Every structure is written in structure tokens, then in C-alpha cells.
Amino acid sequence: MFNTLIRISYDGTNYSGFQVQANALTIQGELERALSVTYKQPLRINGAGRTDAGVHARGQAANYLAPFRIAAEKLPYALNALLPPDIVVTEAVEVSGDFHARFTAGRKIYSYTLDRAVFPRVMKRLYSYHLPEPLDLAAVRDAARLFTGTHDFKLFQAAGSSVTDTWRTLYRVELTEEPEKQLLVFYFEGSGFLYRMVRLMTGSLIRVGLNKLNKSDLEAALKGDNSDAAGPTFPAQGLCLEKVHYEQLF
Amino acid sequence: MFNTLIRISYDGTNYSGFQVQANALTIQGELERALSVTYKQPLRINGAGRTDAGVHARGQAANYLAPFRIAAEKLPYALNALLPPDIVVTEAVEVSGDFHARFTAGRKIYSYTLDRAVFPRVMKRLYSYHLPEPLDLAAVRDAARLFTGTHDFKLFQAAGSSVTDTWRTLYRVELTEEPEKQLLVFYFEGSGFLYRMVRLMTGSLIRVGLNKLNKSDLEAALKGDNSDAAGPTFPAQGLCLEKVHYEQLF
Numbered sequence: 431m432f433n434t435l436i437r438i439s440y441d442g443t444n445y446s447g448f449q450v451q452a453n454a455l456t457i458q459g460e461l462e463r464a465l466s467v468t469y470k471q472p473l474r475i476n477g478a479g480r481t482d483a484g485v486h487a488r489g490q491a492a493n494y495l496a497p498f499r500i501a502a503e504k505l506p507y508a509l510n511a512l513l514p515p516d517i518v519v520t521e522a523v524e525v526s527g528d529f530h531a532r533f534t535a536g537r538k539i540y541s542y543t544l545d546r547a548v549f550p551r552v553m554k555r556l557y558s559y560h561l562p563e564p565l566d567l568a569a570v571r572d573a574a575r576l577f578t579g580t581h582d583f584k585l586f587q588a589a590g591s592s593v594t595d596t597w598r599t600l601y602r603v604e605l606t607e608e609p610e611k612q613l614l615v616f617y618f619e620g621s622g623f624l625y626r627m628v629r630l631m632t633g634s635l636i637r638v639g640l641n642k643l644n645k646s647d648l649e650a651a652l653k654g655d656n657s658d659a660a661g662p663t664f665p666a667q668g669l670c671l672e673k674v675h676y677e678q679l680f
Numbered sequence: 681m682f683n684t685l686i687r688i689s690y691d692g693t694n695y696s697g698f699q700v701q702a703n704a705l706t707i708q709g710e711l712e713r714a715l716s717v718t719y720k721q722p723l724r725i726n727g728a729g730r731t732d733a734g735v736h737a738r739g740q741a742a743n744y745l746a747p748f749r750i751a752a753e754k755l756p757y758a759l760n761a762l763l764p765p766d767i768v769v770t771e772a773v774e775v776s777g778d779f780h781a782r783f784t785a786g787r788k789i790y791s792y793t794l795d796r797a798v799f800p801r802v803m804k805r806l807y808s809y810h811l812p813e814p815l816d817l818a819a820v821r822d823a824a825r826l827f828t829g830t831h832d833f834k835l836f837q838a839a840g841s842s843v844t845d846t847w848r849t850l851y852r853v854e855l856t857e858e859p860e861k862q863l864l865v866f867y868f869e870g871s872g873f874l875y876r877m878v879r880l881m882t883g884s885l886i887r888v889g890l891n892k893l894n895k896s897d898l899e900a901a902l903k904g905d906n907s908d909a910a911g912p913t914f915p916a917q918g919l920c921l922e923k924v925h926y927e928q929l930f
Contacts, residue, residue, distance in 0.1 A: 441802045486803065506799060520799045549756060549770045552691045553736065553807050 431495040433529055434502065435676075436461075436475075436509070437521040438490040443556050443667070444516060447483040448490070457481070457517060461492065464512035468505075469496050478531040478674040479538060482626070484666030486557060489539070489673035493531040499524075531674070537601060537619055539672040542632045542664065544614040551612070558613065559668035565614075565639035567605065573638040573645050574603040574616075577631060581652045583624055585660040586634075591625035598622050603631075617672070626663050633661040681745040683779055684752065685926075686711075686725075686759070687771040688740040693806050693917065694766060697733040698740070707731070707767060711742065714762035718755075719746050728781040728924040729788060732876070734916030736807060739789070739923035743781040749774075781924070787851060787869055789922040792882045792914065794864040801862070808863065809918035815864075815889035817855065823888040823895050824853040824866075827881060831902045833874055835910040836884075841875035848872050853881075867922070876913050883911040 438461065446454035450462070458477055465473040478491040500508065505522035513519065545551055545558040546565075577600050584596035602619040616635070618628050634651070637643035643659055651659035688711065696704035700712070708727055715723040728741040750758065755772035763769065793808040795801055800810040827850050834846035852869040866885065868878050884901070887893035893909055901909035 439799075439802050441805075488801075488803070510799065515800070515805055516802055518799050518802050549689075549760065549768050550765070551738075552689050552766055552768050553738070555691070555765055557803050 431497060431527065432499045433493055433495050433525050433527050434505070435491060435493045435523045435525045435529065435531060436505070436519050438492060439488045439518050439520055440486060440490065441516040441556065442481060442484050442486045445483065447485070448477050448479070448481045448487075457487075457490070458492075460513060460517050461509075461519075464509045465494060465496075467512050468500070468508050469498070471497065476531045478535045479623075479671055481669075481671055482666055485669045485671070486667075487671040490671050491531045491535070491674040491676075493525060493529055495527075529676075534676055535622075536675040536677045537621060538623065538674050539617060539619045540623065540628045541670045541672050542616040542618070542628060542668045543670070544616075544636075544668060545612065546614050547612045554613065556667055557670070559665050561614075561636065563640060565636070566641060567614075567639065569641070569645070570635050570639040571605055573635055573648055574605065576645065576648055576652060577603045577618075582654055583627055583652070584654055585651050585657050586627045586630045587624035588626035588630065588663060593624060596624060598624065598627070629664045629666070629669055630661045632664045632668070634659060636664070681747060681777065682749045683743055683745055683775050683777050684755070685741060685743045685773045685775045685779065685781060686755070686769050688742060689738045689768050689770055690736065690740065691766040691806065692731060692734050692736045695733065697735070698727050698729070698731045698737075707737075707740070708742075710763060710767050711759075711769075714759045715744060715746075717762050718750070718758050719748070721747065726781045728785045729873075729921055731919075731921055732916055735919045735921070736917075737921040740921050741781045741785070741924040741926075743775060743779055745777075779926075784926055785872075786925040786927045787871060788873065788924050789867060789869045790873065790878045791920045791922050792866040792868070792878060792918045793920070794866075794886075794918060795862065796864050797862045804863070806917055807920070809915050811864075811886065813890060815886070816891060817864075817889065819891070819895070820885050820889040821855055823885055823898055824855060826895065826898055826902060827853045827868075832904055833877055833902075834904055835901050835907050836877045836880045837874035838876035838880065838913060843874060846874060848874065848877070879914045879916070879919055880911045882914045882918070884909060886914070 448457045450458045475492040475494040502522040506519040509519045543558040545560045550560040580599040600620040604617045647659040650656035698707045700708045725742040725744040752772040756769040759769045795808040795810045830849040850870040854867045856865045897909040900906035
């Protein structure tokens with residue numbers, strides 16, 4: 431069997447999330463359909479992360495085992511010809527048999543984008559959350575530093591996950607003001623993320639920026655003490671899986 | 681009667697163009713519907729430019745006469761609450777009775793955006809045209825200068841217009857490479873534009889960049905001599921009406 435890693439970008443607007451579900455349009459479903467046509471037999475993929483309904487990706491990763499080799503440099507073209515225009519395979523790499531896109535994954539980077547214009551910018555509306563209110567960005571940056579390091583993020587996990595170990599390490603939480611300063615982008619880089627953790631952290635940070643949450647309450651939440659300080663879960667359309675790192679591919 | 685200028689941005693993807701048509705979804709139709717609800721009677725608008733199906737705008741303008749005054753600073757909020765999320769009114773200004781968004785319009789700026797990434801960038805796909813082929817940008821810049829000034833652009837007009845005077849003045853044709861250099865944006869600033877003129881000029885310039893058209897052939901086309909040098913008409917989704925200037929509003 432030939433094991434292949436693919437990198438995928440997608441606009442999640444019209445999908446019920448990454449993971450295959452019965453009677454729902456999913457990213458995984460579309461990828462498996464394209465792969466099954468290409469290899470002329472049913473194939474399944476392992477995704478690196480299961481993005482929710484409406485969440486986007488510029489750097490999702492997945493692997494699959496195939497019964498014969500197709501040259502890696504030709505695969506993106508073959509698959510993109512079969513995929514809808516809102517899912518694009520940007521790279522394919524042959525990997526060793528024991529590579530698994532989820533279990534082998536190292537650091538991941540997510541972004542959360544806020545549109546800060548007074549009126550929503552139409553061409554960004556599907557890829558950002560409109561928040562024109564004044565924000566204390568110094569306070570947000572200060573609070574963002576609390577998240578870095580290793581913490582029990584159990585309060586930053588939405589119901590609906592079966593994960594039991596809720597300790598995670600964040601290497602970087604960064605705010606970037608994009609051109610014309612009307613887009614504010616948060617980057618979260620970590621060893622892994624709990625269910626809706628990024629959207630909950632973004633919710634807390636914005637409450638700090640709106641002076642509706644104190645840094646000390648957030649500190650308590652990271653010690654598991656103050657569940658009111660976590661969230662709200664910010665809307666899906668602002669979230670994007672930017673990158674999945676692999677220490678070694680072979 | 682109270683005359684009001686409104687500035688509008690829209691994502692043209694799902695519309696049959698700006699101008700009202702029977703049995704078609706149009707920007708003008710949606711704006712007039714929102715205005716008629718707001719003012720509780722049928723109102724018509726004059727648009728500054730009639731963008732085609734699928735063409736976008738960040739700075740379209742229109743005016744309308746209303747039977748009573750609504751404070752200009754409140755109008756965008758009132759209208760946006762009634763408009764679909766892909767049409768956003770960004771400004772309203774009271775103007776004198778003889779102001780007309782089309783006849784009073786001065787310079788207009790259009791942009792045309794090319795996605796130069798190897799594989800299409802999904803989050804840009806609705807707002808750009810994917811053209812990964814190598815381009816001789818120096819040749820494109822050189823050719824772009826030919827368009828500036830006053831010319832008879834009759835060969836840069838698509839069939840279907842009743843315009844008889846085809847002389848127009850372009851003040852600026854500029855290429856900008858956007859962040860990461862994977863977006864190439866053309867800006868065209870002029871006294872006015874013929875039907876599909878920007879998309880035809882972009883088509884010619886890209887043929888120059890692909891070494892499929894000589895600068896001298898383009899020069900001949902601008903003297904009305906070489907109709908083969910004009911176009912092709914580039915796809916609608918790359919085009920955006922950026923700005924309509926008014927020398928004086930009152």
C-alpha cells in the first residue's frame with residue numbers, strides 16, 4: 431500500500447464540517463469521493479483535525495493508503511479537477527506506511543479573523559466576524575500571554591467531546607493588525623486543541639478587550655476555577671486552520 | 681424632495697448585475713426594495729455605474745429622491761438591516777436637488793484582481809481570476825502606459841451598448857503586487873468606461889504578459905486599427921468598482 435499526505439485548503443461556508451456524516455456535505459466526503467474516482471475504488475482518509483461546520487482551512491492535512499502509486503506532483507491536479515471549487519488540494523507527498531495525519535501531527539496553527547470596519551466588508555464577510563466596537567488591544571495582548579504555556583484547558587472545551595486529557599501546550603498567541611488596520615487576526619499555535627477551544631479563547635480575549643472580563647478571572651479559568659470566564663464560543667466563519675506541522679514525514 | 685447619495689459595497693457573485701431586470705436578482709432591485717420599506721413607498725435610485733453580473737463593488741454610488749428626510753448618519757444602519765449580507769451601504773450624504781450619481785460622476789476607479797498562486801486560493805476564488813502562468817510584468821507595465829491619456833476606445837467595448845462617443849480619458853493604469861506577491865491587482869482610473877472596457881483592457885494586458893501580443897499591436901488597437909488586439913474579455917469575478925469620485929456634492 432502507498433501512503434500519501436495531502437495538504438488541503440477549503441472554504442467551509444457550505445459544509446457541515448470536515449468529518450464525514452450521513453446525509454451531509456462534508457470536506458472529508460468530497461475528498462474521499464474525488465480519491466475514489468481517481469483510484470477507481472473506495473478510499474478513506476485520516477484528517478489531521480476535524481474542523482467544525484463553517485470553519486475554513488488554508489493548511490488542513492490528511493493521509494490515505496492507496497493500492498497503487500500515482501506521482502505525487504500530479505495528484506493535486508487530478509484531485510482538483512474532481513473537487514468542487516471551494517476545496518483545493520495544494521500538495522501531495524509520499525510518506526512511510528506508519529504516518530498518520532492525526533497521530534503524527536505536531537504543532538497546529540489556527541487563526542481567528544475579526545473585521546473591525548464600521549460596516550462589514552462584504553468581501554470578507556464569509557471569512558471573518560464583524561466586531562466594530564472599540565477594543566483595548568493592549569489589554570487583549572496582555573491577556574493573550576496567559577494562554578501560552580502548558581495548562582489544563584478543560585474550561586475552554588465545548589460539550590460534545592470525549593477527550594479526557596485536557597492539558598494542552600500553546601506556543602504562541604499573537605494578534606496581528608492586517609493592512610489598513612481593519613482586520614484583526616489572532617494566531618494560536620499549539621500542540622493540540624480541544625473542541626472549540628480556539629473559538630472559546632477568542633471569546634474570552636474579546637471580552638477582555640471590551641472591558642467585560644478581568645485578566646485575573648481569565649487566570650482563574652486557566653486554573654479550572656472560573657467557568658464564567660471561558661468564552662463565548664465565537665462564530666465559525668472567523669476560524670481557519672492555517673497549518674499542521676509534522677516533525678518528520680518518513 | 682430630499683436628494684441623498686449613498687455609497688455601496690457588494691459581492692456581485694449571486695446577482696445578475698447592478699441594473700434592475702424583470703425576474704432577476706439585482707443590486708439595484710435589492711436597494712430599491714430596502715429603500716421602499718424604509719420610506720414606506722416605492723423609490724427608485726440612479727446608480728453611478730451599471731456593473732455586470734458577477735462584478736463586485738467596494739465603492740459604488742447611487743442617489744435617490746425621497747419625500748421626507750431621514751438623518752444621513754442613520755440611513756446606512758436602517759438600510760443594512762433590510763439588505764442581504766452581500767450588499768452593504770457604507771455612507772449616506774444629503775446632496776443638492778440637481779445631483780445625479782451617474783451624470784455628476786467624475787473619475788471612477790476599477791480594479792481587476794488575478795490570483796497568481798499555483799493552485800487557486802479558495803478564500804479569493806470569488807474575488808479574483810486564477811492565472812498561475814508566468815507573466816512578463818515589465819512588458820505588462822510598459823503596455824499599461826499606452827492606455828493612459830485620451831483615446832478612442834471603440835475596440836475596447838463589447839457589443840450590446842448604445843454609446844456613440846467612445847473617446848475616454850484614463851488617468852492611471854497601475855499594477856500592484858499584493859502581500860506575498862500572489863495577488864496581482866490592476867487599477868484603472870478614468871473619466872468613464874465603455875461596456876466591458878476594463879475586462880477587455882485586462883485581457884489585452886495579460887496577452888502582452890504571456891508574450892502573445894506585441895505592444896505595437898496594442899498601440900494600433902488604440903488607434904482603432906487592430907481589433908484582434910483587444911481582449912479577450914476577462915471573467916467578471918476579478919472586477920471590482922473601487923470608487924466613484926464627485927468633484928462637488930452640492
